[in-house]
Amino acid sequence: MNRMGSLGLSVALVVAGATGCATKNYVKNQTAPLVEHTNQLEEKTATNNTQIHDVDDRAQSGIKQSQGAADSATQNAQNATKSAGDAQNSATDAVHRADSLDTMVKNLDNYKSLGNVSVTFGFDKAVLTKDDKEQLDTFAAQLGSAKSYILEVTGGTDSTGPAQYNYDLSQGRADAVVQYLASKYGVAAHRFYLVGIGKDKEVADNKTPEGRKQNRRVEVQMLSNASGNPTVATGNDQ
Secondary structure (H helix, E strand, O other), X not given: OOHHHHHHHHHHHHHHHHHHHHXXXXXXXXXXXXXXXXXXXXXXXXXXXXXXXXXXXXXHHHHHHHHHHHHHHHHHHHHHHHHHHHHHHHHHHHHHHHHHHHHHHHHOOOEEEEEEEEEEOOOOOOOOOHHHHHHHHHHHOOHHHEOOEEEEEEEOOOOOOOHHHHHHHHHHHHHHHHHHHHHXXXXXXXXXXXXXXXXXXXXXXXXXXXXXXXXXXXEEEEEEEOOOOOOEOOOOOO
């Protein structure tokens, strides 16, 4: 090949190479924006997904908080209704107890007292002490010869605490006395007239410790029907 032929071939190759590079550069220049745009879309999509999840999480949290608040409001309303019901029941119970005590007094108009005893209890206690039992023993000594009698057992409390709690506590104190006399001296159940009056009827000033102590008591009265049989008999009429 002569020099002119070689030179022509070289020029052709150079032109071909330049053309190839130009083509690649053109393709690269044309596709680069598309790739960049695609990457931007992917980043935006990822960001949007994250924001959507964040919004959803906040929405779910808000729903849970709203539901919790609604549940709490419902519970508070139910508690308020129950408290109102309890207060009404306590008031009704107090009226019934007062009526019961009034009826008892009226029914005892024909009875006369043969003896009485009063025992006191510690704060919030319904357990007989040794001294209480000794006093009850002395009182019970006359039961063996008595006839046609009943025992009026009245439990009381000081003014500390809710009314319903004190009704229950006074009843428990009266029960303790009844159980002691019934188990140790065989006093029949029909002999007892039992009532717990709570703090409704104080015997001393609740403003002093000594007064409150006297109000934490159970009073026992032995009563006999004056129009009935003689009050003393040789036998043990239990």
